[in-house]
Amino acid sequence: xxxxxxxxxxxxxxxxxGLEIELSDVVSVVEQAYRALADGVSVTPxxxxxxxxxxxxxxxAMLGRxxxxxxxxxxxxxxxxxxxxxxxxxxxTALTLYDDTTGLPIAMMDCGRIGSLRTPAVxxxxxxxxxxxxxxxxxxxxxxxxGRLALPFLLTTLPDLDRLLLSGTHPEGIAAVREQLAAxxxxxxxxxxxxxxxxxxxxxxxxxxxxxHTPAAVEGDWLKPGALSVLIGYGIQxxxxxxxxxxxxxxxxxxxxxxxxxxDADGKFPAVDAEFPEVIAGRARGRTGAAERIFAYNSGLxxxxxxxxxxxxxxxxxxxxxxxxxxxx
Numbered sequence: 001x002x003x004x005x006x007x008x009x010x011x012x013x014x015x016x017x018g019l020e021i022e023l024s025d026v027v028s029v030v031e032q033a034y035r036a037l038a039d040g041v042s043v044t045p046x047x048x049x050x051x052x053x054x055x056x057x058x059x060x061a062m063l064g065r066x067x068x069x070x071x072x073x074x075x076x077x078x079x080x081x082x083x084x085x086x087x088x089x090x091x092x093t094a095l096t097l098y099d100d101t102t103g104l105p106i107a108m109m110d111c112g113r114i115g116s117l118r119t120p121a122v123x124x125x126x127x128x129x130x131x132x133x134x135x136x137x138x139x140x141x142x143x144x145x146x147g148r149l150a151l152p153f154l155l156t157t158l159p160d161l162d163r164l165l166l167s168g169t170h171p172e173g174i175a176a177v178r179e180q181l182a183a184x185x186x187x188x189x190x191x192x193x194x195x196x197x198x199x200x201x202x203x204x205x206x207x208x209x210x211x212x213h214t215p216a217a218v219e220g221d222w223l224k225p226g227a228l229s230v231l232i233g234y235g236i237q238x239x240x241x242x243x244x245x246x247x248x249x250x251x252x253x254x255x256x257x258x259x260x261x262x263x264d265a266d267g268k269f270p271a272v273d274a275e276f277p278e279v280i281a282g283r284a285r286g287r288t289g290a291a292e293r294i295f296a297y298n299s300g301l302x303x304x305x306x307x308x309x310x311x312x313x314x315x316x317x318x319x320x321x322x323x324x325x326x327x328x329x
Contacts, residue, residue, distance in 0.1 A: 038281035041067025129286035132226035135204035141235030142210030143173025208235030244295035
C-alpha cells in the first residue's frame with residue numbers, strides 16, 4: 001500500500017457526541033498525559049498565535065507528541081467575532097492524530113468535545129492537588145462550555161465538597177449547569193449566587209470560566225486565607241494573581257503569552273512557583289501551607305488534547321464511526 005492509498009478517518013461532532021466516557025476516565029487520561037510530559041517522554045512546543053490588529057479573531061496552532069501513547073498530533077483553533085456576543089461568534093477547532101509507531105494517520109476530529117472535557121478535568125486535578133485541606137465550598141463563575149461540567153469534574157476529584165455555588169447571567173447556561181450536575185451527581189444541589197463578593201469570601205475553590213464580557217470581577221482581597229482560584233477564562237481580577245501567596249501554571253510560557261490581561265501595569269507577572277505537570281509527578285508541591293492563597297492558571301497543553309483525542313479515536317474506531325476520506329490520493 002502506498003501513502004496515496006491510505007485513507008484518513010474523519011470523526012465529526014455527531015460521531016463523537018454519542019460516545020460514552022466516564023468523568024473518572026477523562027481525569028485519568030489527562031493525568032497520565034501530564035505525567036508523561038513531566039517525565040520528558042512527551043513534547044509540547046509553544047503554541048503559535050495569530051491575531052489581527054483590530055482584534056476580530058484569534059487563531060492557534062499547537063503541535064505535540066504524547067510519548068506514552070506514541071502519538072503525534074496537531075491541533076488548530078480559530079475564533080471569529082471576539083467582540084460579539086457568544087451566539088454571534090464562529091469557532092472551529094480540529095485535531096489530527098498520527099501513530100508514531102506505524103507512521104500512519106489515526107484520525108482527524110472535531111476537538112470541541114475534547115476541549116469541553118479536558119479543561120474542567122485539568123481544573124479538577126489542580127483542585128485535588130492545591131485546594132485547602134478540608135475544602136467544602138466551590139464557586140464556579142460562568143455557565144458557558146467550560147462552566148457546565150466544572151462542578152461534576154470537581155466532585156470527581158473532591159467528593160467531600162458539599163456547597164456548590166454558581167455565578168452566571170445566562171438562563172440557558174444556568175439550566176445547562178443544573179442539567180449536567182443532575183446527570184452526574186443527582187444527589188447534589190446547586191446554589192445560584194447574587195452576591196459575588198460574599199460567595200467568593202466563602203469559597204475554598206473558585207473556578208473562573210466565564211467569557212470576556214462577564215460582569216464578574218473577583219478581587220484578590222475578597223478571598224479567604226487558603227483559597228484556591230483557578231483561571232480558565234474570565235471572572236477574576238489580576239489582583240488574585242498578584243496578591244497570591246503561591247502561583248501555579250500548567251505552563252509558565254503559555255501564561256506569559258495568553259494571560260496578558262492578568263499582567264501588571266508594566267506587563268509583568270509574578271514568578272510561577274511550580275508548573276502543574278511537575279506537581280502531578282510529585283516533583284513539586286502544589287500547596288506548601290494551609291493558609292496560602294493560591295492562584296492557578298489553566299491553559300490548555302496539547303498533550304492533554306492528544307491523549308484524550310486518542311482515547312476518543314479508540315472508542316470511535318471500535319464502533320466503526322467516522323468517514324474515510326482519500327485525502328492523499
